[in-house]
Amino acid sequence: MINEEIIGFVDMTTSNKSGAHSGTDHDAEASSPSWSSPSTVSTMATDCGPRCARIDGVDWVVWKGKSDNYLxxxxxxxxxxxxxNGLGIQTSSSPAIAAYNGLVYVxxxxxxxxYIYYATYDGHSWTHVPGYRVPGSTTTAGPAAASFDGKLYLAWSASSKDLCTxxxxxxxxxxxxxxxxxxxxxxPALAVGQNLLLYSYCQTINxxxxxxxxxxxxxxxxxxxxxxxxALASDSENLWVMWKDFNSGNxxxxxxxxxxxxxxxxxSATASGMSTPYSPGMCGDSTGLRCVWADVENFTVKTSTRAPVQPMPPTPPTPRPIPPRPTPTPTPTTDRPVPPQINGAxxxxxxxxxxxxxxxxITVTSSEGDQLTNTQTQAKSDGSWAxxxxxxxxxGMTIKAVTSEDKDSPASGAYVKVIGQFQTSPLRITSVETGQVSGVAPETGQVIKAWRQSDGALMVLYPVPAASPTSxxxxxxxxxxxxxxxxxxxxxxxVSQFPKDGTMTPFNRQYEGYSSP
Known part of the structure; x- marks a missing residue:
C-alpha cells in the first residue's frame, strides 16, 4: 500500500465552461449522461496528453508541463x-504511471x-537513477504501463519501425x-480486463x-x-477504449x-466540453472510470468520471480516504532525521x-545504474562518518546516503552526490517563512529540496522555472x-540539486523567520 506523504490538497471544484461538442458524424448519438461535467485537475498547462492511474483507491494524475517540460x-x-509536485525530470512526450510490488512507477x-526511463515512489520519496532505463526502449511517443500477473508491463512505439512493442x-x-x-x-495504451492484458493503439490509417x-x-x-x-481501462464489467476524434477533437x-x-x-460521444488536441488518459475499477485530458482551449488538465453501469452499493471507507484540505499541525508527522550530508568522495x-x-x-551505483555498494556505518560522537x-x-558513479537513529529505525531521505558533477557555488537562502522559502540556486535547471529539522518531513520539492525575460x-x-x-x-x-538525482549543494540551514541582511 502506498502512503502519499507529499500531498497538499487544493480546492478545484470550479467547473469548466461547457464548450461545443460537435463536428463529428457520431454527434447524432446522445451524449452519455454517465460522464460527469468536466472539472479541473490543475490549471497548469500541458502540451501532451495527461495520464492517470487508480492506486489503492486513490487517483493519481501525471503530466508534462508545457512551459518547462518537467513531469x-x-x-x-x-x-x-x-x-x-514536480519530479525534477524533463520529458518530450506523455508519461505513464502504474503500481507494482508496493511502488508507484512513472x-x-x-x-x-x-529512451524510456522510470522513477519509483515508496510512499516517502522518489528514486530515479541513470540505470532506471528500459533496455531497447527508444521511442517517438509516450509509453504505457500496467501491472499484470506478477509482472510490470511497458508498451511503446519502437522508433525504428513504429511497431507496437x-x-x-x-x-x-x-x-x-x-x-x-x-x-x-x-x-499505445495498456489495461487489464477479464484476467487478460490488453493493448490499444492508433493505426497508421487512423x-x-x-x-x-x-x-x-x-x-x-x-x-x-x-x-x-x-486510452484503455476496465470497470470490471467492460473494457473501455477512449480516443480523440480525428475531425472534431471530441x-x-x-x-x-x-x-x-x-x-x-x-x-459514443462523452459529455459537452470533453475535447482535446492530444490523447486522453483513463483508469478505472468496479467503482467507475476516470478520464483526463488537456483542454482544447487553454491546455489545462481536465477530468471527468463515469459511474458503473449497474447500481453499486455505497463503497465502505477505505483505510486511506481522501482527506479534506488539511489543517496545519505543529506536531511531527514523519519522525525521521534530515538526510546526512556527503562532504567528501x-x-x-x-x-x-x-x-x-x-x-x-551508503549506496553506490555505476553510471549504468548497477549497484556496487550498499553498506551501513555508524557516525562518531561528533556526527562525522566515513x-x-x-x-x-x-x-558518473552516484552516491546516496540516508541516515537513521538506530540500525532499523525509519531512514531519512537521500543526500546525493554524482562523481564528476559539481555545483559551482553554494545555495543562497534569502528568506524562510511559515509557508515558503526563497533564495537563489547556483545554476539554472536546478531542483530545490528542503526538510524540516523537527521531524525530517520533506517540505520542498520545487524545480526552479527556466530562464525567461522576467526570470x-x-x-x-x-x-x-x-x-x-x-x-x-x-x-x-x-539543498539545490541537479535534475535526475544529480549532485546536491551542501545544506543551507535557516530558522523560520530568517531574512538575509
Missing part, C-alpha cells in the same frame, strides 16, 4: 486534488536520448522487447485497434478515426464485453556528517508541499 503529478479526487521518454519487468530484470507486429502511430497480449489477437473499433493514441468511447474482442460497440573514501552516533547507509570502498570511485532561472520562491508549515523555532534544511 508533474497530483493525487486525490474531484474537488480535492493535491498541490502539483515512465517517461527522455528529452535528450528518446512490449517489455516486462519482474522486479529485478527487464525481458524483451518484443514486437507484436502492429504498425502504429503515437503511443483507425483504433485493440488486441490481447497473450496471442496478439485483435480487432478494430468500427468507424473510429483518430490521429493520436487512445473524446469518443467504445466498449467490449467479451474477451474474444469480437464486437466492440460503435463510437575521493578515491575510495566517502565521508560526511549527520546526527551524533546515527547510522548512515566509508572505505574496495574500489576507486570513477566518473534569471535561478531565483526562486518555493511553497511547502501539502500546505505544510514551518513553526517558529524550527529549522529548514535546504
Amino acid at each position: 508533474w503529478y497530483t493525487i486525490g479526487s474531484d474537488g480535492q486534488w493535491s498541490i502539483p 515512465f517517461w521518454r527522455d528529452a535528450s536520448d528518446d 512490449l517489455s516486462r519487468f519482474d522486479g529485478s530484470d527487464w525481458y524483451g522487447p518484443q514486437f507484436n507486429g502492429y504498425v502504429i502511430q503515437a503511443g 483507425g483504433i485497434g485493440i488486441a490481447r497480449q497473450v496471442d496478439n489477437r485483435g480487432t478494430t473499433v468500427p468507424s473510429a478515426q483518430s490521429d493520436d493514441g487512445p 473524446l469518443m468511447t467504445s466498449t467490449i464485453s467479451d474477451t474474444q474482442l469480437i464486437q466492440p460497440s460503435s463510437p 575521493d578515491q575510495n573514501t566517502i565521508s560526511g556528517v549527520t546526527a551524533y552516533n546515527y547510522y548512515v547507509t 566509508c572505505t570502498l574496495d574500489y576507486t570511485l570513477t566518473q 534569471d532561472g535561478k531565483t526562486f520562491t518555493a511553497p511547502y508541499v501539502r500546505d505544510m508549515k514551518l513553526n517558529a523555532g524550527d529549522l529548514l534544511c535546504v
Whole structure:
C-alpha cells in the first residue's frame, strides 16, 4: 500500500465552461449522461496528453508541463486534488504511471536520448537513477504501463519501425522487447480486463485497434478515426477504449464485453466540453472510470468520471480516504532525521556528517545504474562518518546516503552526490517563512529540496522555472508541499540539486523567520 506523504490538497471544484461538442458524424448519438461535467485537475498547462492511474483507491494524475517540460503529478479526487509536485525530470512526450510490488512507477521518454526511463515512489520519496532505463526502449511517443500477473508491463512505439512493442519487468530484470507486429502511430495504451492484458493503439490509417497480449489477437473499433493514441481501462464489467476524434477533437468511447474482442460497440460521444488536441488518459475499477485530458482551449488538465453501469452499493471507507484540505499541525508527522550530508568522495573514501552516533547507509551505483555498494556505518560522537570502498570511485558513479537513529529505525531521505558533477557555488537562502522559502540556486535547471529539522518531513520539492525575460532561472520562491508549515523555532534544511538525482549543494540551514541582511 502506498502512503502519499507529499500531498497538499487544493480546492478545484470550479467547473469548466461547457464548450461545443460537435463536428463529428457520431454527434447524432446522445451524449452519455454517465460522464460527469468536466472539472479541473490543475490549471497548469500541458502540451501532451495527461495520464492517470487508480492506486489503492486513490487517483493519481501525471503530466508534462508545457512551459518547462518537467513531469508533474497530483493525487486525490474531484474537488480535492493535491498541490502539483514536480519530479525534477524533463520529458518530450506523455508519461505513464502504474503500481507494482508496493511502488508507484512513472515512465517517461527522455528529452535528450528518446529512451524510456522510470522513477519509483515508496510512499516517502522518489528514486530515479541513470540505470532506471528500459533496455531497447527508444521511442517517438509516450509509453504505457500496467501491472499484470506478477509482472510490470511497458508498451511503446519502437522508433525504428513504429511497431507496437512490449517489455516486462519482474522486479529485478527487464525481458524483451518484443514486437507484436502492429504498425502504429503515437503511443499505445495498456489495461487489464477479464484476467487478460490488453493493448490499444492508433493505426497508421487512423483507425483504433485493440488486441490481447497473450496471442496478439485483435480487432478494430468500427468507424473510429483518430490521429493520436487512445486510452484503455476496465470497470470490471467492460473494457473501455477512449480516443480523440480525428475531425472534431471530441473524446469518443467504445466498449467490449467479451474477451474474444469480437464486437466492440460503435463510437459514443462523452459529455459537452470533453475535447482535446492530444490523447486522453483513463483508469478505472468496479467503482467507475476516470478520464483526463488537456483542454482544447487553454491546455489545462481536465477530468471527468463515469459511474458503473449497474447500481453499486455505497463503497465502505477505505483505510486511506481522501482527506479534506488539511489543517496545519505543529506536531511531527514523519519522525525521521534530515538526510546526512556527503562532504567528501575521493578515491575510495566517502565521508560526511549527520546526527551524533546515527547510522548512515551508503549506496553506490555505476553510471549504468548497477549497484556496487550498499553498506551501513555508524557516525562518531561528533556526527562525522566515513566509508572505505574496495574500489576507486570513477566518473558518473552516484552516491546516496540516508541516515537513521538506530540500525532499523525509519531512514531519512537521500543526500546525493554524482562523481564528476559539481555545483559551482553554494545555495543562497534569502528568506524562510511559515509557508515558503526563497533564495537563489547556483545554476539554472536546478531542483530545490528542503526538510524540516523537527521531524525530517520533506517540505520542498520545487524545480526552479527556466530562464525567461522576467526570470534569471535561478531565483526562486518555493511553497511547502501539502500546505505544510514551518513553526517558529524550527529549522529548514535546504539543498539545490541537479535534475535526475544529480549532485546536491551542501545544506543551507535557516530558522523560520530568517531574512538575509
